[in-house]
Amino acid sequence: MSNPLLTLEGVHTHIGAYHILHGVDLQVPRGQLTMLLGRNGAGKTTTLRTIMGLWQASAGRIAFGGQDITKRHTPQIAQLGIAYVPENMGIFADLTVKENMVLAARGARSAAQIDGERLAWIFRLFPAVQKFWNHPAGKLSGGQKQMLAVSRAIVEPRELLIVDEPSKGLAPAIINNMIDAFQQLKASGVTILLVEQNLSFARRLGDHVAVMDNGRVVHAGRMQALADDEALQQRLLGLSL
Amino acid sequence: MRLDFDYKPLLLVPVLALLALPLVGSGSTWLTLTVAGLAMGMIIFIIASGLTLVFGLMDVLNFGHGVFIALGAFVATSVLGAMGDWTGSSDIWRNLLAVLPAMLVAMAVAGAVGLAFERFIVRPVYGQHLKQILITMGGMIIGEELIKVIWGPQQIPLPLPAGMQGSWLIGEAAVEKYRVVAVIVGLLVFALLAWTLSRTKVGLLIRAGVQDREMVESLGYRIRRLFVGVFVAGSALAGLGGVMWGLYQQTVIPQMGAQVNILIFIVIIIGGLGSTAGALIGALLVGLMANYTGFLVPKVALFSNIALMVAVLLWRPQGVYPVANR
Numbered sequence: 001m002s003n004p005l006l007t008l009e010g011v012h013t014h015i016g017a018y019h020i021l022h023g024v025d026l027q028v029p030r031g032q033l034t035m036l037l038g039r040n041g042a043g044k045t046t047t048l049r050t051i052m053g054l055w056q057a058s059a060g061r062i063a064f065g066g067q068d069i070t071k072r073h074t075p076q077i078a079q080l081g082i083a084y085v086p087e088n089m090g091i092f093a094d095l096t097v098k099e100n101m102v103l104a105a106r107g108a109r110s111a112a113q114i115d116g117e118r119l120a121w122i123f124r125l126f127p128a129v130q131k132f133w134n135h136p137a138g139k140l141s142g143g144q145k146q147m148l149a150v151s152r153a154i155v156e157p158r159e160l161l162i163v164d165e166p167s168k169g170l171a172p173a174i175i176n177n178m179i180d181a182f183q184q185l186k187a188s189g190v191t192i193l194l195v196e197q198n199l200s201f202a203r204r205l206g207d208h209v210a211v212m213d214n215g216r217v218v219h220a221g222r223m224q225a226l227a228d229d230e231a232l233q234q235r236l237l238g239l240s241l
Numbered sequence: 242m243r244l245d246f247d248y249k250p251l252l253l254v255p256v257l258a259l260l261a262l263p264l265v266g267s268g269s270t271w272l273t274l275t276v277a278g279l280a281m282g283m284i285i286f287i288i289a290s291g292l293t294l295v296f297g298l299m300d301v302l303n304f305g306h307g308v309f310i311a312l313g314a315f316v317a318t319s320v321l322g323a324m325g326d327w328t329g330s331s332d333i334w335r336n337l338l339a340v341l342p343a344m345l346v347a348m349a350v351a352g353a354v355g356l357a358f359e360r361f362i363v364r365p366v367y368g369q370h371l372k373q374i375l376i377t378m379g380g381m382i383i384g385e386e387l388i389k390v391i392w393g394p395q396q397i398p399l400p401l402p403a404g405m406q407g408s409w410l411i412g413e414a415a416v417e418k419y420r421v422v423a424v425i426v427g428l429l430v431f432a433l434l435a436w437t438l439s440r441t442k443v444g445l446l447i448r449a450g451v452q453d454r455e456m457v458e459s460l461g462y463r464i465r466r467l468f469v470g471v472f473v474a475g476s477a478l479a480g481l482g483g484v485m486w487g488l489y490q491q492t493v494i495p496q497m498g499a500q501v502n503i504l505i506f507i508v509i510i511i512g513g514l515g516s517t518a519g520a521l522i523g524a525l526l527v528g529l530m531a532n533y534t535g536f537l538v539p540k541v542a543l544f545s546n547i548a549l550m551v552a553v554l555l556w557r558p559q560g561v562y563p564v565a566n567r
Contacts, residue, residue, distance in 0.1 A: 052459055054455060054458075054459070073458075073463075074455075074458040074459055075458050075461050075462055075463045075464075078458070078459055078460060078461035079461045084459045086455075086456070086459070090453055090455075090456035090459065092448070092449045092452050092453060092456070093452065094448060094452055094564065095445065095448060095449060095452075099445055099448075099449075102442070102445060103442075103445055103446065103449055103457075103460060104460055106460070106461050106462075109441075109442045110442075152460075
């Protein structure tokens with residue numbers, strides 16, 4: 001893979017006494033969408049949190065755009081141009097949708113200072129964000145919260161978007177909406193790393209795939225190749241796409 | 242989607258006041274007690290507002306908050322003592338011109354000591370509650386001893402400036418002037434806090450950090466810096482509260498912070514840890530309850546506030562305005 005945007009080499013992570021990641025090797029190519037798949041407990045969320053510095057890698061190296069970010073703190077990593085949507089979405093429930101967006105736009109002190117064109121694009125992607133602009137975010141439905149979480153991540157241009165299980169608990173119609181949004185984001189040139197359990201979602205969106213098991217990446221390649229190989233799917237995931 | 246504001250906790254304050262009216266009997270006595278309770282509540286709110294944000298933002302249990310109260314009060318004795326001409330005047334404007342610098346100096350000193358307290362006492366024990374309790378209490382004891390070294394161990398009088406002494410008569414009710422001043426200062430502090438928290442980006446960050454500090458960091462903000470700022474501001478507010486509490490009691494002792502600490506923790510638990518609006522409601526309830534029971538059944542004055550806290554927690558186990566995501 002030539003010139004990947006994000007590279008993990010032999011990354012180990014311990015959480016307390018537990019050794020969760022056992023030497024993760026992963027490359028995320030520029031401008032493409034990489035799916036990170038695996039059974040529950042395989043280490044997918046830990047990998048994302050380690051990339052973001054929320055848990056420190058105990059060994060190995062993480063590089064973003066050629067810079068070593070292994071020992072950097074979370075705010076520094078985010079400032080380099082990585083947006084992160086955690087599994088619980090990280091919505092500030094007591095704040096309004098507008099206030100959530102203002103916070104995500106680091107360069108804006110108020111909603112008026114958010115890039116108008118970009119906001120209009122987000123409103124087209126996720127009309128619910130505009131509809132509930134002045135409502136408390138805690139009152140949104142699960143799907144609307146996920147739309148807000150992704151909107152927040154893209155309110156300013158970022159090189160890499162990392163999203164943990166965006167389709168979790170969402171109705172099929174909203175999943176389709178989310179797929180449309182990620183396709184548009186991909187088309188705009190953003191590099192995306194998605195953790196998913198929904199294999200149909202993964203198949204429709206992914207360019208590349210990495211499959212994790214027991215804290216390691218056990219397979220990496222083109223998404224289409226995995227989608228076309230039922231025996232491989234059964235072996236890696238115990239399921240077929 | 243319903244947008245209903247949770248108004249029920251707001252009603253607790255008038256409900257408590259109205260319940261006390263038939264028990265007190267006399268309308269004028271009730272008015273005097275109510276104004277005294279509101280004044281006491283406002284002073285406690287000023288002190289508690291910083292502490293609740295410190296807990297909400299970084300999960301830090303600071304049992305040493307009381308030292309900033311005592312420090313503020315003792316600094317005020319020195320500043321006001323040096324301005325005898327101004328405090329002795331019966332002109333309330335000259336009095337205010339003496340009290341204002343006393344408040345500002347007390348806030349500056351308490352804020353500066355708060356900065357050192359956070360750096361050397363709190364920072365080494367982030368995320369360790371038991372150690373936080375022990376080390377911050379230890380910090381308060383050391384602070385009290387240092388106050389004794391500087392100002393002496395004895396009680397020091399802090400008389401009200403001449404123009405703030407006495408009462409205004411409203412019908413048959415006597416309303417002490419200083420208590421009205423305390424209510425006004427408390428409202429100004431609340432308005433400033435409410436504006437900062439709701440209208441500025443720093444305020445948004447504080448509110449967001451109270452709910453989910455990890456997410457705030459993931460958005461690219463350094464929450465530790467924010468926390469230091471909130472800690473210093475909270476210490477400065479405790480210093481301001483100490484000046485006002487000292488003038489309310491008209492004497493100061495090095496242990497005064499530890500005495501007020503109990504009330505402050507009752508207030509922030511009633512309000513919901515991390516909630517400024519909750520702290521205001523909790524402080525007003527505690528102030529009113531202390532004054533009503535102090536008049537009706539003095540022996541149960543402190544117990545009544547603990548009973549109030551238990552009653553509120555039975556109704557809302559996370560306080561009147563629980564912070565989301567906590």
